[in-house]
Amino acid sequence: MKATWHAVAGGGRPEGVRRHPELAELPCDFMYTAAGLDPAAELGAAAARLMDRFSQLAVLAAREAVADAGLDPAAWDGSRVAVVIGSAHGGLPFYDEQHAVLAERGPRRVSPKLAPLTVVNGAASSVCGDLGALGPSLAVSTACSSGTVALGTAHQLLRSGACDLVVAGGAESVLSRLLIASACRLKAVSTRREDPATACRPFDAGRDGFVVGEGAGLLVLERPEHARARGATPRAVIRGYGASSDAASIVAPDPEGAGIERALRAALADAQVAGAEVDHVNAHGTSTVLNDLIEGRALVRVLGEGPLVTSTKAVTGHTLGAAGGIETALTVLALEEQTVPPTVNLTTPDPQLPAGLDLVRGAARRARLRCAVKTSLGFGGHNAALVLTRD
Numbered sequence: 001m002k003a004t005w006h007a008v009a010g011g012g013r014p015e016g017v018r019r020h021p022e023l024a025e026l027p028c029d030f031m032y033t034a035a036g037l038d039p040a041a042e043l044g045a046a047a048a049r050l051m052d053r054f055s056q057l058a059v060l061a062a063r064e065a066v067a068d069a070g071l072d073p074a075a076w077d078g079s080r081v082a083v084v085i086g087s088a089h090g091g092l093p094f095y096d097e098q099h100a101v102l103a104e105r106g107p108r109r110v111s112p113k114l115a116p117l118t119v120v121n122g123a124a125s126s127v128c129g130d131l132g133a134l135g136p137s138l139a140v141s142t143a144c145s146s147g148t149v150a151l152g153t154a155h156q157l158l159r160s161g162a163c164d165l166v167v168a169g170g171a172e173s174v175l176s177r178l179l180i181a182s183a184c185r186l187k188a189v190s191t192r193r194e195d196p197a198t199a200c201r202p203f204d205a206g207r208d209g210f211v212v213g214e215g216a217g218l219l220v221l222e223r224p225e226h227a228r229a230r231g232a233t234p235r236a237v238i239r240g241y242g243a244s245s246d247a248a249s250i251v252a253p254d255p256e257g258a259g260i261e262r263a264l265r266a267a268l269a270d271a272q273v274a275g276a277e278v279d280h281v282n283a284h285g286t287s288t289v290l291n292d293l294i295e296g297r298a299l300v301r302v303l304g305e306g307p308l309v310t311s312t313k314a315v316t317g318h319t320l321g322a323a324g325g326i327e328t329a330l331t332v333l334a335l336e337e338q339t340v341p342p343t344v345n346l347t348t349p350d351p352q353l354p355a356g357l358d359l360v361r362g363a364a365r366r367a368r369l370r371c372a373v374k375t376s377l378g379f380g381g382h383n384a385a386l387v388l389t390r391d
Helices: 002-012 039-043 052-070 093-104 114-118 122-130 145-162 179-186 225-229 258-271 289-303 318-337
Strands: 018-019 030-032 081-086 137-140 165-172 215-220 237-245 281-284 308-310 371-378 380-387
Touching: 002 137, 002 318, 018 145, 039 052, 052 122, 052 165, 052 215, 052 318, 081 122, 081 258, 081 318, 093 114, 114 122, 114 165, 114 281, 122 137, 122 165, 137 145, 145 165, 145 215, 145 237, 145 318, 145 371, 165 318, 215 225, 215 318, 237 258, 237 289, 258 289, 258 371, 289 371, 318 371
Parallel strands: 081 137, 081 165, 281 308, 281 371
Antiparallel strands: 018 030, 165 215, 237 380, 371 380
């Protein structure tokens, strides 16, 4: 995660985006991928074969998070450890591959592993098996808000006393010709093929859609009493969680932003924090025309003009169900480093955005950060928000 933070906070030209032969001749033939990652080398060839790539990414992220928390799975009480992982699409690329096998080679050549490898709960199941987590194991699928909803669900599990530790967040890998072709038809993704590194432009007047990415972002959440008993110091604290449904379009946010506003107000009430106390927002900020305007206006209505706002998707890509996990981890690091990363590729803010929306651009900005918010919106009208503090 440190390498991701340095890339995001550095504000330089995004390096993870490139063209892919699988997407050749599509209006959008590029996406962000974890280039150079060899899951078979990290996990062992036999174990890797029993996971789709989104599950492999989840296991690797879980290992990193657990090690960072100073935990040893060999020593913990697995029955008190839960796993909650969000994903929008699960193992979609393997579906694509096996559909081609069925069409070209017949039913006897279709893999018997199709269902167990591609189900949305595959990441949670794989992480449980790798870590020996024996408590509740949950999969969340609320489109692009999945990772944030997973963290909110984990927060509620800890409050209920159902477990002491939760490994939670999101994982996604969708290098799928079918999905990207559909996103092109929907006009949701950027078609700036001439320079993919500048295609994702959150809040910019010239934005024309998001760029898909892959990744996993998992965090370890822990009951305060359990953390104190083992002498652990938290990086940050989740104080509040809110979620809502637009109950409107399946492909666009509520035009007035009422859904994300309800989720944000619920999270603030849960945290017992006033909007004016929020210093920083890691926004959903997808680089789509509708999302950025609707979200920006809602943020100013609820939080006022004080928070420093950023979107980190121009560096990571829009990792769909993983976005909330990755971006919450980046929000934790922003609180820890007292630094807000810039919104890369934002050169000319959309003039229709509220004048009071303080978008960080150009370079990272140092500030006194005590309280931060992470917002997420997803297809189908799923909205979620988290409130985090330094301690």
